[in-house]
Amino acid sequence: MSDAARTCGPCSLCCTVLRVDELKKLGGVDCVHQRAEGGCGIHPTRPDICRAYSCLWLGGGLGDDDRPDRLGAVLDVVARGGEPWLDIREAQPGVFDTSERLQEIAAEFRVSMPVRIGDTASVLDADRAFRVLLPGGEERHVAGDTTIVRRDGQPDETLRLPLLERGLRRLRLRWQRWRLSDYRGR
Numbered sequence: 754m755s756d757a758a759r760t761c762g763p764c765s766l767c768c769t770v771l772r773v774d775e776l777k778k779l780g781g782v783d784c785v786h787q788r789a790e791g792g793c794g795i796h797p798t799r800p801d802i803c804r805a806y807s808c809l810w811l812g813g814g815l816g817d818d819d820r821p822d823r824l825g826a827v828l829d830v831v832a833r834g835g836e837p838w839l840d841i842r843e844a845q846p847g848v849f850d851t852s853e854r855l856q857e858i859a860a861e862f863r864v865s866m867p868v869r870i871g872d873t874a875s876v877l878d879a880d881r882a883f884r885v886l887l888p889g890g891e892e893r894h895v896a897g898d899t900t901i902v903r904r905d906g907q908p909d910e911t912l913r914l915p916l917l918e919r920g921l922r923r924l925r926l927r928w929q930r931w932r933l934s935d936y937r938g939r
């Protein structure tokens with residue numbers, strides 16, 4: 754890792770992958786202000802959320818060559834339930850499975866924190882699947898209210914949210930869909 758402060762350079766992957774409420778833009782769709790050569794067309798007046806955002810690579814948490822546009826995914830360490838998680842957001846579905854480097858990074862981090870792998874396709878689909886890699890080789894494949902737990906690479910257990918939590922989840926998703934209904938996206 755270099756000591757010099759990093760700059761985004763030609764990368765603007767977070768401007769595609771992340772949701773920007775101020776611009777009513779869903780995750781997974783290019784921002785209207787993205788420039789073809791990289792960077793932001795309204796840099797001096799960009800929304801506060803853009804100003805505040807710094808991905809894990811920009812903050813020095815990954816190797817020099819791991820800039821998100823090269824990896825095909827945006828990585829962040831986020832707090833979830835009071836614990837740190839590594840979030841890997843693929844720019845295209847399936848990138849993780851074809852990238853040795855992303856798999857190496859996930860293997861390094863999963864020793865100390867859960868690693869969540871998701872993509873931005875069908876972000877309004879409540880049952881869009883994602884994966885969580887845990888220490889000790891356990892993987893959780895989550896789709897809707899069902900989780901398949903894999904151990905030693907094999908499906909080992911199927912978990913379903915309790916009835917009340919299923920109902921609350923559906924309500925929460927319906928509210929979220931309504932809140933995002935006029936956002937620009939897929």
Ligand code: SF4
Pocket residue numbers: 760761764765766767768806807808809810811820821822827
């Ligand atoms: S993903 Fe990271 S490096 Fe790329 S533009 Fe966003 S903050 Fe910069």
Ligand code: SF4
Pocket residue numbers: 765767768769773784785786787788792793794795796799800803
């Ligand atoms: S306003 Fe600029 S920094 Fe914010 S998402 Fe759009 S292009 Fe990126």
